[in-house]
Amino acid sequence: MEKKPDIQELKNRLSLELEKTKPDNNVILSLSQQIANLDVDNVRFSVDAGIINRLGTELVGKKETAVSELVKNAYDADATVVRLIFDNSDEEGGTLIIEDDGVGMSREELINGFMKISSTDKIHNPLSPKFKRHRAGRKGIGRFAVQRLAKELVILTKKEGDNIAHRLEIDWSKYKGDKNLLYITNKIEETPSEDINGTSLRLIGLRDKWTKASIERIYRYVSGLIQPFPLSKIRVLQEEERNKTSQDPGFKAEMFKKQENKVVTIADEQSMILDYAAAVFEGYVDKEGSSFVSIESKKLGISELVELGAKKDFPKSKYANLKNVHFKAHYFLYLPEFIPSQQRKKIVDLAQHSGGIRLYRNGFRVLPYGEFGDDWLELDESVKKRTFLPVHSNSNFFGFVEVIDRDGVEFEETSSREGLLETESFQELRDFLYRALTTGIVRIANEREVKVTTNQKNWERKYERPVERLKIIKDDLKKESENTKIENYSGKTKSDIAEELDKKSNKLKQVVETIDEVILQQEQENQFQLKEISILRVLASLGLSIGIYTHEVRQYLASINASVKFLSKKFPDDKSYQSKIERLRKNVEILTTYTSYFDKTVSENVTRELVPQEIPVLVTQFFKTISLDNHKNKTQIHPLKIKGSDLYTIPMHSSEWATILYNLYTNSLKAIKRAEINNGEIFIEIGSDDHMIYLEFSDNGDGIPEDNQDKIFEPFFTTSNSSGHFTDEDEELLGTGLGLKIVKDIIDAYGGNIEVVDSPKGFSTCIRIEIPEATDKDLETA
Template sequence: MCKLFYLKYMNKEDSIYFNVDAGLIDRLGRELVGRAETAVSELIKNAYDADAKMVEVDFIDTQEKGGTLVIRDDGVGMTLDQLRNGFMTISSTDKIHNPKSLRYNRSKAGKKGIGRFATQRLGEKLIIITQTLESDDAIKLTVNWDDYKIDTALTSVENKIEFIPKARKEGTTLIIENLRESWSEADLRRVYRYVSDLLQPDYISDRSKELGLAINSDEFFKVVFRQISDNQPKIIADTNKMLLSKALAVIEGYVDSSQDGYCMVTSNSLDLSDDIIAIYNSEKTPKFHNLGEVHFKVYYFIYQREKYYADGISKTELSNIQKIANEQGGIRLYRNGFRVVPYGESNNDWLHIDKRYYNESGTNAPFGNRNVFGFVEIIDSNGNLFEETASREGLIENYAFRELTTFLHKALMAGRDRIRYAVEKLKKEVYQNNPSSTNQNEPPKTTFEKLEDLFKNVDDLVNNSSSDKSVATQNLKQSTQKIVKELKGDFQSIIDELGMLRVLAGLGLTIGEFTHEVVQFTPSIMGDLSVLGNQNLNDNGIQSLENLKRTIHLFTSYTSYFNATVSANVSRELKPQDVEKVVSQFRKVIQADLEKLNIELEIETYGYDLVSLPMHSSEWTSILFNLYTNAKKAIRRKSTDGKLKIVVGKEGKYVYLEFADNGDGIPVNNKARIFDAFFTTSSPVGFDASDDEKLTGTGLGLKIVKDIIQTYGGSIDIIDPETGYATCFKIELPLATNKQREEYEQYDV
């Protein structure tokens, strides 16, 4: 908004000057301040900027329209010049020239100067009474907003100024009469919560204290709300106190002064005290160049699962928190100490948490706005990175804002994956825990063995004679109840896994259909490339054609390989697999990718007849591609020239395969968890990633690999790598028997 000046007409025929219609005031009030709670918060911000310690807000007879709002602060007050050049100058530059308050050196709340329009938005008449320590009198200004009508010059509207005796040493009182809206007690509680959340919590980071930003535990700034009806005051307070200390887990993170992003998850209940997780902007640009001094903290809850909370929480407490979360859950944003709406408001899903995660299946760790109470702090004192819109309803969505949402999305996704992994592990422990067992070293029974025990117990209960129905019967009942409880846990795990498998099966069908269609286009593509090669191209054209040929060759190698694998797997026939040939074929498929990424692959073979027991050909494809994909990510994270080594041989009755890479390695504390469902060290995908991209790096890959191998009586472990390598997986599978090999003498791998 352009700064408006009072312009005196001059007697020059060659000049013309702007004038302003008084109706602009009404438009600015309605358009700059959209909501009543925003208007009240703007006035409280002004009191904060005036170094007030206490702000009293009285709603007098406001159950109907026409009531009165009084906002009284004990700040430094205003002189006549400050009133004229500040409040009475539209779009005053005072906060630009003086970004810090005089007495307490507070960072001022804003630069828009729309507090005066907030009073116009709220009521028809404004009375300002202000005084400073040095003044002998108080100044009283009366503004009738209805005088600012269209077709009236702004400079022709008079506002009465009076000098009256001081009622107190210093401070400012705003009296807004003839309120344009009614205010019920529920409305007041809503505004109170809004204003209570206006100042950012002090538990996000220590930077706000160091920089002198607003925090809601500041003993030098208090806000009191009262509802006064028939001269009877009633304190408005928020009776809902969030029990953040009871959270199941806490996700927190930051972007440091070097523009690097990090996050971590802590939870006593889930046994999570994880090391710091690096968050990358993108593969090509890992740093968040438009961010600095960003912090966040998110408190996570799972409802109706009080047994997950090791620190203790009752059903009633958890139920109350859930009720509060239904209305107040979400992630709020604070800029320079003050809240920015509408982020974190009810039904505001600015980080697309509900859209992406709340209704997903296959996990017992739901992740939605109703599961979190979150707070984001951005420090941008000069306003160079983040700028609020003119209405104070959100930030302008520039590069910095987009990087912020990218960082938060990826950090929350990384935190969610850690929590999901831990909950999956805890859930199994809860259901499978058997404290009454007399032999703690006894191996756990399979689901089928438990079912057999259940049938036996039921049979014993049915066939017991009436004389036996005493202690023995009671013991049978207790044993049956224990088995049923364990089976519930087994079946729940199966249901969760089926949910995961449905997603994978759907993706498999999509890949199968895609590769089938692509193969049909290959002859046409190669024909067109041949025609282009016969054209009279310049050097740049020839180079571009060669690059295109290499790219298409890599693409068709992958699609042909997957198409053949899918086709071979349709029959579901198991065949012995020559592991040496499997690896050789795999190398041909990824060779172009290896060259493109400058990765060296070495293959060593020891022995002969390295044939595994009968398997699906697609299963070896899944195993090798999972290991290769993980290795590429580890090499990329280390930013080094890649080296891979595959060793194939046999030991006793087993064929083995070792897969090593020189990436960034696996931390010692992660090695025991790397094969667990939902555990991942991969960097989260982008904010707008596709469903297929989201599926990668979810912590399912190595679990699926382990499940495949264990199904055939094999094993996969992390072993010490050779010199020059950081990680090495060793797979062992039973060798094919002579009978199996005879049955498939003509097998083709």
């Protein structure tokens, strides 16, 4: 047996290595650790290289979350823009390039930051160095996100102000188990810094495929960081120059796909936000003081230029002080006909904190105009006063205005540098913007046949809800009754009084006609709701019938089982007879299991008690029941994949999960049947991610076209066969198009999310459900 070296021998070898002109650092590390291991009085932790792979898998389970973390790192690095290019990513093995124009990293920051596991930099420095942003990235997750996404990584970065850049290469395949993490090296070198600004990550050998839908999901995940306020091209260049100041010019993300040398935009602020605007208003005041506003709406077919004028109804009038002003505003109507439901919530949330009209003077942002809570154009105040009925609050706009005032005379800052003095030019600016915006709003409202003012005459309502129309009618009648007083007729002739009463009579007739229109509109809206309610009533009745049925059947199951046992003792040598009895016994066993499961589900629903739900247990119980007749469906249910422990949701009804799982299961069976395959497969993964419990339900059926992936959660949308000659009663009942809508309603009620995501390898469809995880208080009171 080979003798192990003693501590003195190791020290001698270490001394000899250190005396060399070019010592081998790996040898030095190895000898140092061997010496440390021989310390009889102290012990130290060592780290297996496989920890990198485990952390990447466990900390960042979802690929979209992993990329989102890298986008957040760009934000934390004070980047104004980050660009993601997915190269040949339709299948595994592609490349992802992430480029930002942030402050970059020095060699020391690469070593002590990125290459240091559990770095404390974000703890000690909670604000970014340049724009003082609150850090968005999770502490130390970025490097593991990279490992989760690809097999290799190349980092190219230059610290702002440095003359050199650094290139770091990491091959994640080196980080395998049974190796000491300390001994694995990664090549780092200096490189010419021309054409390098910020940081570039090149992720080679992507472990997943990336579709258009999954790239769009990344954008939605990071949309809270994005601050959309479009600038003219000249101003964009000025903003980039202005990075020398600490004023934050905002953050944008742009995402592209490269296929066969062709780069296509997938997601940016234009395609994911601004393209959903109902209209774009753009206006200017020229050097003479003449004012104009253009109104563009592709959705409504409007393209007009209006000369505004300094005074209402006098378009040729000129502003006395206001010159050289340009503005652009995207006007949003948060209605289904303008914004799809999946996108609408994200844009609304973004508008709540970033909506409004921002002000730039000589290319520099002027605060607080356009900040959250600032109403410098009195748009919110106008909504409260019902000056105009169409929506026009700050959250309905993403826009900016630019003023040129090199001498600082017309638009002078206050002594505190917070805002501008109330000069005549500033007052004219507010007048111009308010009237330009409301001119556009009125034009859009007229095109949509939406009432503009409460006393508007000769108008037919089209889009307002009936309850809103009745409120306006009430206000009109109230005003009319206030004017109908006896004293108002004193001193008037009978003819005058008759004429006035006739006018009021006609007014009341108009009110009656309008009420008739409201009733008709309400009846039309009710048709859709009644259809949904009628089917829900059928389903509710069916649920009640199942409850009664399962309860009654249980009374007979014991005697049926006893009869089967009795029959099995007859003709013990008759194989054909015994085979039939065994088949009967298995069918009774399946019936017993189903009955017990549904009887328990109905009983738990009656109590109406909300308790935290342990999802792995619920899913296991469900599939234990369902698996009894898998041979009939010829579908294999793979073993449940569970990531993590204590996977409890916030308090819910267990019966709601029975509804969710049964809908997903039956949809998968129908998809597998449509695909006409003999080896159907279902795979389920459960885990936790960012305080949410998730369940991913995958099957290898016929899949869901990308265009339909949002529609499947809408009421009455179905991929089942339409009812008719080739559809049996069971399939017609299950194909109402309400199943996933009901599932979505349940999940939405608990603040969760459901969406179609990229499926695992070998599967065609994956639906992901997320529900908030239970808090300690939830679990204590359960």
